[in-house]
Amino acid sequence: xxxxxxxxxxxxxxxxxxxxxxxxxxxxxxxxxxxxxxxxxxxxxxxxxxxxxxxxxxxxxxxxxxxxxxxxxxxxxxxxxxxxxxxxxxxxxxxxxxxxxxxxxxxxxxxxxxxxxxxxxxxxxxxxxxxxxxxxxxxxxxxxxxxxxxxxxxxxxxxxxxxxxxxxxxxxxxxxxxxxxxxxxxxxxxxxxxxxxxxxxxxxxxxxxxxxxxxxxxxxxxxxxxxxxxxxxxxxxxxxxxxxxxxxxxxxxxxxxxxxxxxxxxxxxxxxxxxxxxxxxxxxxxxxxxxxxxxxxxxxxxxxxxxxxxxxxxxxxxxxxxxxxxxxxxxxxxxxxxxxxxxxxxxxxxxxxxxxxxxxxxxxxxxxxxxxxxxxxxxxxxxxxxxxxxxxxxx
Amino acid sequence: xxxxxxxxxxxxxxxxxxxxxxxxxxxxxxxxxxxxxxxxxxxxxxxxxxxxxxxxxxxxxxxxxxxxxxxxxxxxxxxxxxxxxxxxxxxxxxxxxxxxxxxxxxxxxxxxxxxxxxxxxxxxxxxxxxxxxxxxxxxxxxxxxxxxxxxxxxxxxxxxxxxxxxxxxxxxxxxxxxxxxxxxxxxxxxxxxxxxxxxxxxxxxxxxxxxxxxxxxxxxxxxxxxxxxx
Numbered sequence: 001x002x003x004x005x006x007x008x009x010x011x012x013x014x015x016x017x018x019x020x021x022x023x024x025x026x027x028x029x030x031x032x033x034x035x036x037x038x039x040x041x042x043x044x045x046x047x048x049x050x051x052x053x054x055x056x057x058x059x060x061x062x063x064x065x066x067x068x069x070x071x072x073x074x075x076x077x078x079x080x081x082x083x084x085x086x087x088x089x090x091x092x093x094x095x096x097x098x099x100x101x102x103x104x105x106x107x108x109x110x111x112x113x114x115x116x117x118x119x120x121x122x123x124x125x126x127x128x129x130x131x132x133x134x135x136x137x138x139x140x141x142x143x144x145x146x147x148x149x150x151x152x153x154x155x156x157x158x159x160x161x162x163x164x165x166x167x168x169x170x171x172x173x174x175x176x177x178x179x180x181x182x183x184x185x186x187x188x189x190x191x192x193x194x195x196x197x198x199x200x201x202x203x204x205x206x207x208x209x210x211x212x213x214x215x216x217x218x219x220x221x222x223x224x225x226x227x228x229x230x231x232x233x234x235x236x237x238x239x240x241x242x243x244x245x246x247x248x249x250x251x252x253x254x255x256x257x258x259x260x261x262x263x264x265x266x267x268x269x270x271x272x273x274x275x276x277x278x279x280x281x282x283x284x285x286x287x288x289x290x291x292x293x294x295x296x297x298x299x300x301x302x303x304x305x306x307x308x309x310x311x312x313x314x315x316x317x318x319x320x321x322x323x324x325x326x327x328x329x330x331x332x333x334x335x336x337x338x339x340x341x342x343x344x345x346x347x348x349x350x351x352x353x354x355x356x357x358x359x360x361x362x363x364x365x366x367x368x369x370x371x372x373x374x375x376x377x378x379x380x381x382x383x384x385x386x387x388x389x390x391x392x393x394x395x
Numbered sequence: 396x397x398x399x400x401x402x403x404x405x406x407x408x409x410x411x412x413x414x415x416x417x418x419x420x421x422x423x424x425x426x427x428x429x430x431x432x433x434x435x436x437x438x439x440x441x442x443x444x445x446x447x448x449x450x451x452x453x454x455x456x457x458x459x460x461x462x463x464x465x466x467x468x469x470x471x472x473x474x475x476x477x478x479x480x481x482x483x484x485x486x487x488x489x490x491x492x493x494x495x496x497x498x499x500x501x502x503x504x505x506x507x508x509x510x511x512x513x514x515x516x517x518x519x520x521x522x523x524x525x526x527x528x529x530x531x532x533x534x535x536x537x538x539x540x541x542x543x544x545x546x547x548x549x550x551x552x553x554x555x556x557x558x559x560x561x562x563x564x565x566x567x568x569x570x571x572x573x574x575x576x577x578x579x580x581x582x583x584x585x586x587x588x589x590x591x592x593x594x595x596x597x598x599x600x601x602x603x604x605x606x607x608x609x610x611x612x613x614x615x616x617x618x619x620x621x622x623x624x625x
Contacts, residue, residue, distance in 0.1 A: 009509050016497040296493040299454055300554075301482025301510045303475060389446070389455040392489070 006306035007313075010297060014310045015317065017290060024282045025318055031278040032322025032371055033329065035271040036364040040330035042264030043363070044354040046257045049341065052157075052352035053253035056136055056189030057245035059222035060092070064215040064232065067239045071252065072105040072214045079210045081238045088231045090224030091217050094132035099218035101130035104199055106206050108173045110162040112340070119349045120342070121162055122194045123152070123173070125202030133216045134191060142167050142182035147198045150205075153182035155192035157351025161340040165195070176205050190249065193340065193351040216245075256343055256350075272371055275322075279375025283315045287379040294383050295391030304384035311380035312373070319372025323365045330364065331356045401562065401594050402428035402451055407460035409446050409617075420446045421617040423460070433588040433595045435605035438614035444598040445566055447614065451596060452485050452564045453477045465561060482510040486555030486593075490567035492547040494539040494554075501526065501535040504553045511558065525553040529583060545576030552583060556593070563587065565597040569604050581607045 018025050064085050069075035077085075082102035092099040104125045109118040128147070131137055145151035154165045164171055171178040178197065186192050203209065219228055222244075229242040287294070294307050335356035340349045409421040420443045428434050428451075436444045449455040450462050453469050462470045469480060481487075486507075494503045501522050508518040526532050529549040539547050548568060555563055565584065569577030585607055587593045597608060605611045613620040 005509070013495055013497060020497070292491075292493060293495055296489070296495070297506070298478065299452075299481065299487055299493075300507050301478050303478050387455065389449040392454070392493070 003303070003306065006302055007309045010302060010306045011310040011313045013293070013297075014286075014290070014314045017286075017293075018314065018317075021282075021286060021289065024285050028275075028279050028282040028318045028375075029322040029325065031275040032319055032368050033326035035268060035275040035371070036323045036326025036368050037330045037333070038271055039264060039268035039367055040327055040356060040360050040364040041334045041354075042267060043261060043360055044330065044334045044356045045339070045341075046260035046264065047357055047360055048339075048352045048355035049260065049350065050250075050253045050257045051355050052188055052193070052350055053190050053249045053257075053343075054246060056134060056186050056191055057249045058218075059244060059246055060219045060224070061133060061245040062217050062219060062225065062228065063243050063245050063248045064217065064240050065213075065243070067241045069241070072103075073107075075213045077102065077212045077215065077240070079212070081240065082212050082215050084235060084238050085215045085217070085232060085240065088217075088228050088235075090219045090221075090228040090231075092132070092220045094129075094135075094218075096128060096132060098129055099132035101127040101133050101216045102199065102212040102214075103127070103130065103216060104202055104206070104208055104211070104213045106202070108195075110164060113161060113163050116163075119162065119340070121158060121349055123202065124194050124196050125199030126196055127199050130196070130216065133218045134186060134189075135218075136187045136189065137184055137191060138186075139182045139184050142180075145181055145197055148200060149198070150176055150178050150201060151181045152178045152195050152197045153184050154180055155194050155196075155351070156183055156185045157188075157192035157338070157340070158195060158349075159183050160338060161193075161349070161351045171195075174205070188353060190350060193349060252343065256341065268367065272367065276371050276375055279315060279319065279371055280378065282318065283311060283376050283379035284382070286314065287311055287383040291383070291386065291391050295386070295388050298388050299392060308380040308384045311383050312376040315376025315379075316369060316372040319368045319375065320365065322371075323368025326368065327356075327361045327364045331361065399429045399431075400427045401430040401432075401465060402426070402596070403461075403463040404447070404451065405461045405463070407447075407450060407457040407462060409443070409450065409455070410458045419617055421450075421457070424614075424618055425460075426612065426619065428594060428596060430594055431588070431592050433585070433607070433609045434597070435608035435611040436596065436598045436614060437600070437602070437605050437611055438620075440600075442614040443617040444614050448564055448566055448596060448598050451562070452487060453481045479510075482507060482558070484561045486558065486560040486563045488548070488551050488555045488563065488565040488568045490570040492539070492544075492551045492571075494547055494550055496539050499536050499538055500531060500542070500550045500553075503539070503550055504557050506554060507558045521557050522553075525557040526550075528556065528587075529553045543576065544572050545579055548572060548576070548580050549583065552580070552587075556587060556591075561594065563593045563595045565595060567598055567600065569599070569601060574603075577601075577604065 065075040086100045106123050107120045108123050110121045112119050145153050159165045167180055169180050232240055232242055334354040337354040340351040343350045404426040406423050406425050407421055411418045438444050450457050456470050461468055504522045504525050505518055526535055529552050531549050569580050588595050599605050
């Protein structure tokens with residue numbers, strides 16, 4: 001009989017004995033499930049955060065900052081500069097004009113609904129072109145603000161996370177009252193964490209005179225980027241840096257994303273170590289309780305390597321069961337769970353939903369498989385190395 | 396060498412190392428077993444009976460000397476070759492039956508046949524025949540836990556003979572059975588020896604069991620002894 005059939009047969013016997021070792025097997029499965037759930041759960045925070053930061057960005061949209069500025073907070077542009085930028089080649093035009101918006105960005109304090117503690121919430125002044133630049137933006141309740149009025153529209157994420165942002169409520173910031181006239185969505189993107197108003201109203205309220213911080217624009221195509229950038233970076237009237245929004249937001253989310261991912265990986269590694277010992281213990285016990293059985297098979301003429309594989313496969317089956325349960329648990333518990341956290345690069349809160357993506361589930365399963373592989377390897381080698389004559393004498 | 400000699404053990408030594416100490420289990424032992432013989436190996440605990448049986452069955456290798464079965468030296472075989480040789484030439488009967496508890500009697504008996512190239516139907520025929528020989532056709536679908544010790548041992552014997560091996564090696568086959576069940580097993584072994592011509596080497600403590608063999612040899616401190624040792 002060929003080797004593969006021996007593997008199948010020996011593994012079949014091993015898996016049939018799993019039920020007779022329910023307790024230890026269940027402990028291993030649950031241990032691995034816990035590790036995978038935590039890994040996937042924590043990484044889904046980073047994934048969700050990054051998605052919120054990058055989902056709205058398209059390859060044809062760009063952001064223009066003052067040269068040397070790394071974020072909107074640190075940038076500043078004059079009215080004249082924003083006009084030069086708006087006239088640069090490659091800017092797309094929509095139904096309501098050029099897809100370009102000069103914007104300013106301030107941070108206001110609002111209490112979190114969950115804890116009541118104050119948090120930094122971005123209040124963005126935009127021009128009419130903002131809706132041509134971010135075409136995924138949709139008013140889902142109420143209406144858009146009217147230019148020249150102290151009216152705001154609120155991102156759906158911010159409306160959920162922060163108190164006082166319900167439709168029809170008046171928001172008092174500094175000396176000014178702002179009426180919430182609409183709630184908008186942006187496919188879960190960063191804009192949903194913000195409050196928007198007319199830039200022309202926000203400038204005097206914050207004594208910004210006629211200055212802005214940033215220009216957002218949509219180009220006719222992603223390929224138009226180089227010409228647009230070259231035109232601006234070689235124009236002596238402006239001193240700016242031009243970035244694709246995809247690159248800008250990826251960079252803006254990197255600190256928090258890396259921190260969450262690093263922390264998640266560290267926690268999962270430590271827990272994984274515990275689960276690994278659990279799996280090792282279970283498989284050593286399994287091998288030990290089947291020592292005579294394995295020895296009998298080998299005495300009858302079954303080779304050692306199918307025994308190694310059968311132990312490995314048994315361990316992997318337990319690991320995949322645990323991985324599957326952990327992944328499913330993480331998906332149902334965390335996917336779509338809404339939260340807000342500080343983005344250290346903009347010093348403002350970002351509302352986002354945890355994202356348990358297929359790649360994260362795959363990562364969880366691979367982690368479980370790794371635990372199963374290592375957890376099964378040493379017991380398998382022990383099972384194969386124990387001399388038959390010695391193993392036959394074990395009870 | 397006479398053609399009638401099936402098992403030829405020449406001057407074998409077997410040492411085990413325990414810590415820094417060498418333990419000599421077999422010392423220069425030689426033994427011949429003619430084809431068709433029913434040989435009983437007797438001796439006190441630790442005399443080396445089971446070790447000798449394991450060497451003859453290719454479950455272990457001697458530290459020195461040679462083991463020849465049907466003219467073939469098996470002590471130099473690789474693990475892989477030895478496993479294949481055991482599957483083809485040796486039937487093993489254990490004191491504790493060593494049945495797989497998750498398999499029915501017929502699937503336990505089928506185990507050695509999985510190592511052959513027989514078709515499923517051919518295997519089934521062999522299994523039915525082996526179970527008929529041991530008188531357990533009606534228990535084919537039963538699990539070991541549903542059978543008495545004597546019945547389990549008969550399944551063990553069916554598993555040992557299902558491939559029609561050259562040599563049947565039994566390690567205390569009645570050691571875990573009451574007298575009546577033990578007698579039935581010994582009857583069965585005698586039938587296999589006399590009617591099917593099986594060469595049997597049986598390790599036993601029990602003079603009652605060894606009395607059924609055609610010859611008895613005694614081991615003491617790793618060597619053959621002419622006298623029974625209490």
